[in-house]
Amino acid sequence: MADETKAPAPVAAGDAPAPREAHAPSPRFGDRPSGDRPGGDRPRFGGGGGGRGPGGPPREGGRKFFRRKKVCKFCVEKIENINYKDYRMLGQFVAESGKIVPRRLTGVCSPHQHRLSNAIKQARNIALLPFAGRAS
Amino acid sequence: MNRTYELMFIVRPDMTDEDLDKLISTLQSAVTSAGGSIKTVEKMGKRRLAYTVRKFHEGVYILLTVEGGGAVMHELERRLRVTEPVIKFLTVRIDEEQKRLDKIKSLRDARKKVSAQPAAAAPEEAAAAAPAETPATA
Numbered sequence: 001m002a003d004e005t006k007a008p009a010p011v012a013a014g015d016a017p018a019p020r021e022a023h024a025p026s027p028r029f030g031d032r033p034s035g036d037r038p039g040g041d042r043p044r045f046g047g048g049g050g051g052r053g054p055g056g057p058p059r060e061g062g063r064k065f066f067r068r069k070k071v072c073k074f075c076v077e078k079i080e081n082i083n084y085k086d087y088r089m090l091g092q093f094v095a096e097s098g099k100i101v102p103r104r105l106t107g108v109c110s111p112h113q114h115r116l117s118n119a120i121k122q123a124r125n126i127a128l129l130p131f132a133g134r135a136s
Numbered sequence: 137m138n139r140t141y142e143l144m145f146i147v148r149p150d151m152t153d154e155d156l157d158k159l160i161s162t163l164q165s166a167v168t169s170a171g172g173s174i175k176t177v178e179k180m181g182k183r184r185l186a187y188t189v190r191k192f193h194e195g196v197y198i199l200l201t202v203e204g205g206g207a208v209m210h211e212l213e214r215r216l217r218v219t220e221p222v223i224k225f226l227t228v229r230i231d232e233e234q235k236r237l238d239k240i241k242s243l244r245d246a247r248k249k250v251s252a253q254p255a256a257a258a259p260e261e262a263a264a265a266a267p268a269e270t271p272a273t274a
Contacts (some may be wrong), residue, residue, distance in 0.1 A: 080240050084228070085144070085199075126144050126226040127195070132184040 070107025074116075082115040084122035087129055094120060098130045137205040140175075140234065145216055145225035146195035155221070156196065163200070163215065170211045172204020190223045201230075247248055 073092075076090065084090070093101050093108070093116055100120050103113040123129040149157060156179075164174050180197035188197065202208065209227055216225045 078244075080237055081233075084226075122226060122228060124186070125224075127146065127185040127187060127189055127224060133187075 018070040025050060041110075072112055074112040075109055082112065082119045084119045084126070084128065087123050090116070090120050090123055090129060094129060096134060098132045098134070138203060139205060139229055140231040141202045141204075141209055142214065142228045142230045143200040143202055143209075143225065144228075145198055145200075146185070146189070146223050147198065147221045148190075148192055148223055149194045149196055151196065151221050156198075159219065159221065160200075163212065167204065167208055167212060170204065170208045172202055172208035172212075174184055175201040175203055192223055195223055212223070242255060 003104075073079070082090075093106055095101050100117050103110070106113075108116060120129060124131050147159070151159075160177055164177075176199075178199040180199055182194055182196050184194045185192065193272045202212065213225070213253050237269060
C-alpha cells in the first residue's frame with residue numbers, strides 16, 4: 001500500500017494537473033495536496049513581506065525631496081528643565097512676530113512643546129519675551 | 137502643606153538699592169510672620185523689558201524662592217500689588233517640577249551605572265583574549 005501511494009505521487013507532482021484530478025477521488029491523495037497547501041501559503045506570506053518591501057519604494061520616492069529628519073532639541077540634548085527664566089533658549093522657538101513656532105517647523109516632540117509653550121507664556125507674562133513684535 | 141514657589145517681580149528702574157533692600161526685608165518679615173520662609177533672594181539686575189509696563193521700558197528683576205502654603209503666597213502677592221514700585225510679578229510653583237526633574241535625574245544616573253559596568257568589563261575580556269591568541273600565531 002505504501003509503495004503504491006508513494007509511486008503515483010511524484011508522477012502527479014511532475015505531470016500536468018490532469019493526473020491530480022484523476023487521483024482526487026481517493027481521500028488520501030486529496031489530503032496530500034491540502035498538506036501541500038500550507039506550503040503554498042508560505043510563499044504568500046513571503047509575498048506579504050514583499051508587500052511590506054514595496055512600502056519602502058515610496059520612501060525612496062520621498063528621498064527625492066530630501067529633507068533632514070527633524071529632531072527634538074530637548075530630547076537630543078537631554079534638556080528636561082524648560083524654564084521661563086531661560087529666555088534666550090526660549091527665544092529660539094519664538095518667531096520674529098513673537099509667536100510660538102509650531103512644532104511641525106521646529107521638530108520639537110509633543111511633551112516638550114507643551115512645556116515649551118507654557119514656559120514661553122510665563123516668560124511673556126513677566127516681560128522677558130514679547131507678546132507681539134520683537135523684544136524692544 | 138509645604139510648597140515651594142518661585143516669585144519673580146520687577147521693580148521700577150529708578151529705585152535705589154537701599155530702597156530695594158528695604159523692600160525685600162519687609163517682604164521677608166511678612167513671609168515669616170505668615171508662616172513661610174524665603175529660601176533665596178536673587179537680584180537679577182536691570183533688564184530691558186520686552187514691552188512697556190506702566191510706561192517703563194526697563195526694570196530691575198528680583199527672584200525669590202519661597203517655601204510655604206498658598207496663604208503665604210496670597211499675602212505676599214497682596215503686598216506686592218499694593219507696593220507702588222513693583223510694576224509686575226509672577227508666581228510659579230516649582231516643587232512638583234523639581235520632583236519630576238529629580239526623578240529623571242536619578243533614572244539617568246541609574247542607567248549610566250548599568251551601562252558603565254559592562255563597558256568596564258569588556259576591555260578586560262579583550263585583554264584576556266589577546267595574550268591567548270598571540271602564542272597560537274607564534
